[in-house]
Amino acid sequence: MSELTTTNNGPSTWQRFAARARSVNPIYVIMILLLLGVGYLNPRFLEVNGFLAFLRRAAPIMILTAGQLYVLVSGGFDLSVGSIVTLVVIGGALMIDNDPANTWWVILVLLAGGVVVGLVNGFIVAYLKVPSLIATLGMLLVLRGAGLYWSxxxxxxxxxxxxxxxxxxxxxxxxxVDKFPYAVIVLAIVGILATYLFHRMVYGRQLLALGDNPRAAKLSGVRTNRVRILAFVISAVSAVIAGILLGGFSGVNIEAGTGLELQAISAAVLGGAVLLGGSGSVPAAMAGALALELLFALLNLLGLPKPLRDAVQGLIIISAVAYAALGTRRSK
Amino acid sequence: MTTAEQPILEVRGITKRFPGVVALNNVSAQFMPGEVHAVVGENGAGKSTLMKVMVGAYRPDGGEIIFRGEKVAFAHPKEAQEAGISIIYQEFNLLPDRTVAQNVFFGREPSRYGLVNQRELNQKTVEVLRELGAENMFQPTAPLHTLSVAEQQIVEIAKAIAFDSKVLIMDEPTAALSMTEVQLLTDLIDKLLERNLAIVFISHRFREVFDLSQKISVLKDGQYIGTLKTAETDANEVIEMMVGRPLDSYFPGLATPEEIGAVKVSVRNGSNDFLKNINLDLCAGEIVGVSGLQGSGRTELAQALFGVEPFHEGTVAINGKALQVNSPTIAIRNKMGFVTEDRKAEGIFPNQPIRDNILLTVRTLQALVKRISRDGVTGQPNLVSDLSHQVDVRASSSDQEVQYLSGGNQQKVVLAKWLASTAEIFIFDEPTRGIDVEAKAAIHEMIRELARRGAAILMISSELPEIIGMSDRIIVMWDGTIYGELPSGATESEIMKLATGHSNGNANGSNSE
Known part of the structure; x- marks a missing residue:
């Protein structure tokens, strides 16, 4: 790998270790610190079953974040995912119509619906050149309205x-372990697939190139529209899966997905994704989602009121973007 | 016309260095009131730099500027404007959504009770336009974006008049104008001369240079070559002055006739919005140099061949097979590569490591769900290190993000990207712009090596020595067409004659429009 013309005479072991330590994404450290903090206040949490129960609760947002990361890396936003979650919960209940025999085809219909929403989002952004923030904000309203009308x-x-x-x-x-949540199995499968596609397959590299420099990507042969649309499809499908888990966890609620889009974006940014594209990691983004849930649990254990969540999230987005902006300015 | 003996503006021994280049080297010139003074030179000769130094956009590293008999050092073009030197760039410095009047008096609007006095503002604007004889062309209240380019130029000039400028500098004022509009500008300039202004203008168009100016100064490679009275010279003499320099000698040899093989790319009657009637053959083993001034259609030709802005009409054949190259993807699949002019905007992925930059193009030929090989492709697991070696990228490892590399090394990474894709037809647009001499020579050698291995190469360059030193055949573009073709060994003046729209023996300026 380093058969390039090397400019220094081989780093010492310590330098290598330090370099390695620096290259570890800080979100993992933050996540572990939060884990210890929550565990300190509530020892049951660090037991296997307590932790699995927590993972079950965090699974929907982690899955949502994995999907959102694809869109963020492409240089866009997907604000429609919260509404997709709500629609999945509401629509799922209406279509199943209290007959367990309907469940399987309903799940297939919901997944297909996710593909369609993702295609529409992607088409509007890629071909009609509508900024993704606006396109998916519109989709958020469309889907929310559709859900409310339907129900x-x-x-x-x-x-x-x-x-x-x-x-x-x-x-x-x-x-x-005595018992193991299905949600954690789904989380593991989605996490592995999303990681593999992003980090080990051609698609991930093309997506990074597109987000980093769209013009250069096009001139290097990347079919930019196709790659961009696929990112929106992945995000929407991940939202359907998250919706299925969330509906199962907390039942039918017309506010089921409200605000989840921003939570997913802040989580991905915590995990080092750069808003405006070109950089990010699926495991780190999912760790960011877990860290965010841990932070909320911690605030809860400390007796801070729930509305503080929103404020904390806002602060995270602002500081993460400001930090990234400072970083890029310095590198120029 | 020339009444005053004293120059209104004078530069003495101006030197300006940028990292790695001396843009201006000891340049002196005098500009007289009531006179139009053209500054000419090749791309990169230092014309624009000199203008920017005069108005304080750049600080000179040496020399002095004398304005109205006093030494001045403007910190900003605004200071120069207030003192009486206005500059009009090719890209106008106007606000498209404001009115004409608001633009003319921007920042100095007449006010009453702290509010802008619109009536007085419009009144004063009409007065200025009247002086230019342009009061009937448009209303002072018209939003600027409703005006044509020529009219906007008048607004810029009106702005300079409103500042009571003594010197007006114009960078390529005629570049975007039609013939009738140029006539309009000519009339306007006569009005300005009546006011005893000194007008300095940069132009590539010889016709206008000879029609408008009283004096011509020539710059070359940052050096002042000389000043001529327009009435006493002709295009040939000016071109000689622009290009007369020894050829640099670091180029690899040209192709021998045996090395030149079959036609790989053939274009017949290719046209689109920027190009007219392009006929071109590229052969295996041959480097075809493309010369031409900025805006002549050089880059557009590359973009058309590569499917970025495809030809709308005409036919393209690659290896004898007729094709519609409507996207870069199609071009790449037919083994074409395009090393773009603007490395930062179109070549590199700054936040990605060297290895992913090099492997991107070859990966676009693969299925999206194909598993990647980290440092290569199936069958060539060490492709990244092999290519990095071949093009000699200087980096600590291929993990390094490309944004931290020097311009020359970035260019080598871009080159490696196309080598990885096993292209056989290469388009280079300004392959050595902004990189140091050593890297330049290395890249020239690599381009020639590609040709020796049977690649067909189209190389666009605005550096004439590069064109002459590298090309087996030279085509010269002008106004969206291939205006002429020259064999290897052509001189700089032969190329410049074609590039400025002259054919041989037609010295003083009529073009073929």
């Missing part, structure tokens, strides 16, 4: 148990 403004129907099992169920009677 008549109040939650109706129930999600059947075989639907809710993904969000709240456990595999029971296991050795060692």
């Amino acid at each position: 008549g403004g109040a939650p109706r129907g129930y999600l059947t148990d075989n639907f809710r099992i993904f969000g709240r169920g456990n595999i029971e009677n296991l050795p060692l």
Whole structure:
């Protein structure tokens, strides 16, 4: 790998260690510190079952963040994901119509719906050249309105148990851990797929190039529209999966997804994603989502009121972007 | 016309250095009131730099500027404007959504009770326009963006008059104007001369230089060559002065006739919004140099071949196969590579490591869900290090982000990107712009090596020595067409004659429009 003309005479072991330590994404350190903090205030949390239960709760936002990262890296935003979550919860309940036999085709329809929403978002951004912030903000309103109209403004129907099992169920009677949440299995599968596609496949490299320098990407042969649209599809599908888990976890609620889009963006930024594109990591973004949930748990344990969440999130977005802006200015 | 003996503006021994280049070297010139003084030279000769030094946009490293008999050192073009030297850039410095009047008096609006007095503002603007004989062309209340380019130029001039300027500097004032509009400008300049202004203008168009100016000064490579009275010279003499210098000698040899092979690219009657009737063949083993001034269509030709701004009409054949090259993707799939002029905007991915920069193009040929090989491609796992070696990228490791490399090394990374894609047809647009001499020679050698291995190469350059030293054949562009073709060994003056729209033996300026 380093058969390039080397300009120094080989770093010492200590220098190598220091360089390595510097290259570790700080979000992992932050995450572990928060984990210890929460565990200190609530020792049950560090037990296996306590932690798995927490992961189950955090799974939807972590999945949402993994999808959002793709759009952020492409240089855009996807604000429509919160509304997709809400629509999945409301629409899922209405379509299942209290008959467990309907669950499977409903899940397929919801996933297909996610693909369609992602395609529409991507098409508007890529071909109609509408800034993604505006395009997906519009989609947020469209989907929210559609959900409210469909449900008549109040939650109706129930999600059947075989639907809710993904969000709240456990595999029971296991050795060692006693029980293991389905949501964590879904989280692991989505996490691995998203990481693999982004970090180990051609698509991830083309996406990074597109976000870093769209003009150069086009001139290097990247089919920029295709790559960009696919990012929106991935984000929307991840939102459908998150919606299925969240509906299972907390039931039908017309506010189920409200605000999740901003939470996902702040989480990805915490994980080192650069707003405006060209840089990011799926595991780090998911760690950012977990860290954010841990922070909320910590604030909760410290007895701080819930509205502070929003304020904290706002501060995170502003400081992360300011930090990134300072960094790029310095490097010029 | 020339009444005063004293120059209104004079530069003495001006030197200006930029990192790695001496842009101006001991340049002196005098500008008389009531006179139009043209400054000519090749791209990069230092014309614009000299203008910017005179108005304080750049601080000179040596020499002095004398204005109205006193030594001055403006810290900012605004100071120069207040003192009486106005500059009009090619890109106008106007506010498109404000009115004509608001632009003319921007920052100095007449006010009453702390509010802008609109009536007086418009009145004063009409007075200024009347002096220029332009009061009937547009209303002072018209929003600027509703005006044509020529009219906007009048607004810029009106602004200079409103400042009571003694010297007016214009950078390529005729570049964006049609024939009738140029006539308009000519009339306007006569009015300005009646006011005894000194007018300095930079132009590439010889026709206008000879029509408008009383004096011509020539710059070359940052050196002042001389000043001529327009009436006593002709285009040939000026061109000789612009290009007369020894050829640099660091170029690799040209192709022998045996090395030149079959036609790889063939364009017939290619046209689009920027180009007219392009006929061009590129052969294996051959470097075709493209010369021409800025705006002549050089870059547009490259973009058309590569599918960025495709030809709308005409035919393109690659290796004998007729094709519609409508996107860079199609071009790349047909083994074309394009090393762009603007490295930062179009070549590199600054936040990505060297390895991903080099491998991007070859990866665009693969399926999106193909597993990547970190440092190469299937079958060539060490492609990154092999290519980095070949083009001699100087970096601590291929993990390094490209933004931290020097310009020359960035260019080598871009080159490696196209080598990785196994292209056989290369377009180079200003391949050595802004890089140091050593890296330049290395890149020239690499381009020639590609040709020796059978690649067809189109090389655009505004540096004539580069064109002459590298090209097996030279085409010269002018006004969106291939205006002429010259064999290797052509002289700089032959090229410049074509590039300025002269054919041989047609010295004083009519063009073929």
